[in-house]
Amino acid sequence: MKISITRNTGWIGFAVRLKVFINGVEMVRMANSATQFLDIPLQEGDTAILTVKSIRSSNIQIQEGDQVLIETNPAYMICLSIAMALLIISMFLRYSSNMASIILSFAASGLFISALFMQQFTLSKINRP
The missing domain is CATH 2.60.40.1120 (Carboxypeptidase-like, regulatory domain)
Known part of the structure; x- marks a missing residue:
């Protein structure tokens, strides 16, 4: 084959x-x-x-x-991208709003953990319908 x-x-x-x-x-x-x-x-x-x-x-x-x-997998990529963006934003907010920084860090952590339970890749046949 x-x-x-x-x-x-x-x-x-x-x-x-x-x-x-x-x-x-x-x-x-x-x-x-x-x-x-x-x-x-x-x-x-x-x-x-x-x-x-x-x-x-x-x-x-x-x-x-x-x-x-x-x-x-698009859902995995979106989840990971949002988690990274939240983590970066939380680092910038650390100096002005400590509580917002903590909340965003927890949200980013939750998304990173959620990504562990998603399929990272999708497989498809491109020669057949």
Whole structure:
């Protein structure tokens, strides 16, 4: 079975190579903005499960000729961006309003913790509807 995998995750996790597994076996580690072509030893017509390991795993069923796209989950990116913005704003408010700074820091912490329970990446097939 031949497939291609493209990673287009932007600035989220850009320094980390994502581990890509097929049926539980690590096949490749992908850098950001990379495309890998894999030849998986399976019988023609068989399907497999492609898994990306990160904070939370993402899975997709694949078959011969699939083109898989790995992207950042928009909800995860929004949550992380807001948390970072709140943290930065709280640092600036520390000198003028201590209570506002504390409240924003707690809000940022809550969003960072929430992000740990979200899928970081989404997997989709770009060759099939």
